[in-house]
Amino acid sequence: MLHLLNYIVWNPDPVMFHLGGLTIRWYSMCWLVGLVLGYLMMHRLYKDQQIPDEKFDPLLLYIFVGILAGCRLGHCLFYEPGYFLTSWDHIIEMFLPIRHMADGSWKLTGYQGLASHGGVVGMIIAIWLYCRHTKLSMWVVLDNFGIVSGVGAMFIRLGNLMNSEIIGKVTDVPWAFIFERVDGYPRHPGQLYEAIAYGIILLISVAIYKHRGPKSVGTGFYFGFCLTTIFTFRFFIEYTKEIQEAFEAGLPFDMGQVLSVPLIAIGIWAMCRKPKKDKEKTESTK
Structure with missing residues (x-):
């Protein structure tokens, strides 16, 4: 028998606050914060690479x-x-x-x-x-997005956590969450697993960029690293999550896993490709 008092009871109000007749939800705010932080990080990268405003x-x-x-x-x-x-x-x-x-x-x-x-x-x-x-060179822009994309992914999953959605399977791990708005069972906090993983991937990407410098952007490595790491983690974390739609119950893999495979393949290809000298990249930094 599960000892429910041993787990984290989770039931936050999905509404952050009301502004007159406008309702501001945690999920929307997480989207906004992730977008703004990603925007500021991209602006910093553009300046570092001397790309005009x-x-x-x-x-x-x-x-x-x-x-x-x-x-x-x-x-x-x-x-x-x-x-x-x-x-x-x-x-x-x-x-x-x-x-x-x-x-x-x-x-x-x-x-x-x-x-x-x-x-x-x-x-x-x-x-x-x-x-x-x-x-601009598309590979330059894709690489810059690869560096910063973890911040947006992290805050979106935190928004899912505040909404008590995309819940995990029932478990007896001591850090399980009881999502009261869903049911009374302790479940894997899959949203939190993903948010932590994407934050770590973000820190690794930034650390690699700082070590290798602006000239490393445009090869496709950062874009490929982002896709490969995020969606490889996403593939395996799906084993701890409940299916989102009934039709997935009859599949050997859920839809999240099926859709992750081609993105992982694209990511590996992008990291391994041999970049050509990019004239656009040179011109864009003048």
Whole structure:
């Protein structure tokens, strides 16, 4: 029999505070903090690599839209296609933060469901468009994102923890969390495992960059290191997490693991590729 008093009881209010009629949730704030910190770190890297500010200025808009769209579409298409692709109302819900209610009305709900794998795809597309606009080397931008991406991933998982979502399997480890808004069982705090891992990956990436210097950016190593380490950890941590959708119960691997494999392969390729001399990289630092 499980001794429930030995575990961490977790039931925070997902709402951080109210500002007039506006509700600020912990999850939204974690997204914002991760985005701002990543923005500041990227700005520091650009300055360190002597890339002009005018090339940096459009980056935030491209990345914000790309990651948000990728995360949202990734969730809808990978995890709930049976819902979102069955009617025009549900297709509208894919793109707008609203929900068609049973009484026929529309309710503002926010984006309920975001997938990190889709966010990576959205980010890469956004970087490609950004690089076409600024004429910067795509490998330089990808490497810089590889260095800082751990901060965003870490805060997103902390947001999941505050929401008591993406919970782990039942366990008797002494650090188990009882997510009261889910059930009364002690479970692996998978969100916390991931947040800690991504923070460590961030520190390692920054340490490697400081050791190797700005000239090491543009080879694809940092981008590959980010994908390989984050999604290899993600693959194995899925064994401690509950499935998110019922259809995953019949699969040998859950959807998070299936989607991690190609990203790990891309990461290994990026680290091992032999970079060519990049004329754009040279021009961008003048």
